[in-house]
Amino acid sequence: xxxxxxSPVEIRDMLIAVSDKIIExxxxxxxxxxxxxxxxxxxxxxxxxxxxxxxxxxxxxxxxGDVLTTIGMALMASMGGASGAVMGMLFQSGGxxxxxAASLDASGLSQFLDAAREGVCNLGGAKPGDKTMVDALAxxxxxxxxxxxxxxxxxxxxxxxxxxxxxxxTKAMIATMGRAKTLxxxxxxxxxxxxxxxxxxxxxxxxxxxxx
Amino acid sequence: MKKILNDPNQAAPELVDGLVDYYNGAVDKVGPGAIALADxxxxxxxxxxxxxxxxxxxxxxxxxxxxxxxxxxxxxxAAPPPNVILDATRAVNKGNGVLYLYGNYAGDVMNFKIAAQxxxxxxIKVETVLIWDDVASAPPSEKENRRGxxxxxxxxxxxxxxxxxxKDLDELVxxxxxxxxxxxxxxxxxxxxxxxxxxxxxxxxxxxxxxVGMGIHGEQGVGIEKMMTxxxxxxxxxxxxxxxxxxxxxxxxxxxxINSLGSTTMMECLIVLKKVKAILxxxxxxxxxxxLGPLVTCQEMAGLSISFTxxxxxxxxxxxxxxxxxxxxxxxx
Numbered sequence: 001x002x003x004x005x006x007s008p009v010e011i012r013d014m015l016i017a018v019s020d021k022i023i024e025x026x027x028x029x030x031x032x033x034x035x036x037x038x039x040x041x042x043x044x045x046x047x048x049x050x051x052x053x054x055x056x057x058x059x060x061x062x063x064x065g066d067v068l069t070t071i072g073m074a075l076m077a078s079m080g081g082a083s084g085a086v087m088g089m090l091f092q093s094g095g096x097x098x099x100x101a102a103s104l105d106a107s108g109l110s111q112f113l114d115a116a117r118e119g120v121c122n123l124g125g126a127k128p129g130d131k132t133m134v135d136a137l138a139x140x141x142x143x144x145x146x147x148x149x150x151x152x153x154x155x156x157x158x159x160x161x162x163x164x165x166x167x168x169x170t171k172a173m174i175a176t177m178g179r180a181k182t183l184x185x186x187x188x189x190x191x192x193x194x195x196x197x198x199x200x201x202x203x204x205x206x207x208x209x210x211x212x
Numbered sequence: 213m214k215k216i217l218n219d220p221n222q223a224a225p226e227l228v229d230g231l232v233d234y235y236n237g238a239v240d241k242v243g244p245g246a247i248a249l250a251d252x253x254x255x256x257x258x259x260x261x262x263x264x265x266x267x268x269x270x271x272x273x274x275x276x277x278x279x280x281x282x283x284x285x286x287x288x289x290a291a292p293p294p295n296v297i298l299d300a301t302r303a304v305n306k307g308n309g310v311l312y313l314y315g316n317y318a319g320d321v322m323n324f325k326i327a328a329q330x331x332x333x334x335x336i337k338v339e340t341v342l343i344w345d346d347v348a349s350a351p352p353s354e355k356e357n358r359r360g361x362x363x364x365x366x367x368x369x370x371x372x373x374x375x376x377x378x379k380d381l382d383e384l385v386x387x388x389x390x391x392x393x394x395x396x397x398x399x400x401x402x403x404x405x406x407x408x409x410x411x412x413x414x415x416x417x418x419x420x421x422x423x424v425g426m427g428i429h430g431e432q433g434v435g436i437e438k439m440m441t442x443x444x445x446x447x448x449x450x451x452x453x454x455x456x457x458x459x460x461x462x463x464x465x466x467x468x469x470i471n472s473l474g475s476t477t478m479m480e481c482l483i484v485l486k487k488v489k490a491i492l493x494x495x496x497x498x499x500x501x502x503x504l505g506p507l508v509t510c511q512e513m514a515g516l517s518i519s520f521t522x523x524x525x526x527x528x529x530x531x532x533x534x535x536x537x538x539x540x541x542x543x544x545x
Contacts, residue, residue, distance in 0.1 A: 034412075038289065043221075043409070044290070080287050080290045080296070081291050084293055085293075085294075089326070123322050123325065123326070
């Protein structure tokens with residue numbers, strides 16, 4: 001652990017910043033979803049992260065897992081649909097891996113991402129290449145593993161870059177899961193809205209950590 | 213599209229409240245989006261259904277005696293979250309377990325899966341049967357990729373009767389699996405419905421085109437074709453069902469459901485029924501009973517679907533039991 005590791009209170013504040021960013025990205029996310037789905041992804045994310053923010057603000061966390069599972073349950077319960085399940089599971093299963101962690105550093109971030117990817121993939125059955133949020137999450141997770149020996153801020157920056165890279169790759173893919181499957185080849189050229197959300201989440205985390 | 217709403221984003225909770233009002237004391241709201249029969253027999257093996265709202269009368273309008281014991285309702289066209297499913301599960305559980313019966317859509321599968329784990333952690337026995345009757349959604353070898361559409365109406369009715377007689381959850385799973393495996397459907401879309409919150413259509417289709425095999429949210433089917441006569445359409449849809457892997461032939465008996473997806477009229481459904489009956493009679497296939505009307509809808513979507521459930525003696529006995537609910541009521545044999 002390096003001296004940059006985040007305390008549970010800092011993790012909470014980081015996720016409040018993430019919530020604010022997602023809430024203000026509603027129009028961008030809904031527009032992304034209009035290309036591939038029914039155009040309500042932004043509204044669902046806004047609803048979920050509004051509920052998450054109010055629970056986080058009331059939380060006095062003792063461990064990293066406290067914060068992460070709180071946001072996971074809040075998203076799952078308030079969003080519904082496929083996106084509520086996968087976004088909630090990302091934080092829920094990732095947070096369970098850090099249930100007793102007193103802080104979050106590069107190694108903890110990698111553990112979080114390993115468990116988050118496993119949890120989401122087990123739940124939904126999506127693999128990288130299916131044009132889903134898993135592409136961004138897998139990009140983040142692989143970058144997190146590669147950054148395990150570096151500083152906390154370097155690891156968050158690498159994870160954000162990995163998530164964005166994974167999201168960018170979904171533009172060239174044909175959707176094979178969910179409602180976007182209907183579009184077939186017409187889905188090419190547009191990023192998966194869930195992957196856009198995941199890249200915003202990790203980019204905002206990195207911005208918080210690197211601007212402290 | 214004009215719709216009679218208050219706050220478009222509150223359509224789902226408001227319709228659920230209205231549904232509870234309709235049931236006039238027979239159904240309780242047991243949590244946000246979770247509803248259950250007020251009176252469930254002790255020791256009953258319970259039947260829980262659920263899914264996104266906006267497709268009324270399914271799923272939440274299928275609660276009633278001889279039908280489902282409870283329902284978990286999501287937002288419009290979106291799966292209910294796990295905590296809503298768990299609230300409904302606790303309300304219907306009488307100690308003999310709960311069967312989750314719902315359509316095979318990714319969001320529903322994920323949320324019900326999480327709810328089943330949470331219920332199991334509380335000591336509630338849960339089993340699941342997925343409804344996947346749409347023959348146009350994947351080849352027979354990939355049933356786990358098929359969608360659940362209007363065939364869920366006969367399946368939930370048969371499951372409701374089975375839940376009244378099943379001695380345990382395993383027996384109920386086996387009876388409902390048999391009902392599911394003997395049910396096939398296929399639909400046709402003429403025009404999209406619209407999303408209440410945005411007013412936007414759920415899919416696009418040219419005025420002179422129809423989507424054969426298209427799903428109730430506009431999912432891809434067999435293909436886009438030019439508009440045709442009712443008789444030609446009935447033949448095409450019946451052929452698609454009979455070409456599937458469930459053998460239905462001379463001497464067999466089936467339930468027939470002609471389902472309107474919303475704005476297609478009873479007149480059109482009856483004209484299609486006339487041709488479907490003629491085709492079946494010609495093939496020596498008996499019609500045991502008929503359901504017809506807007507039972508699985510997508511707002512004002514135009515189009516219809518045809519479902520057949522092939523009945524053995526066990527399924528006939530279950531079908532003959534009376535049932536009542538907002539969506540489907542059967543007074544007697």
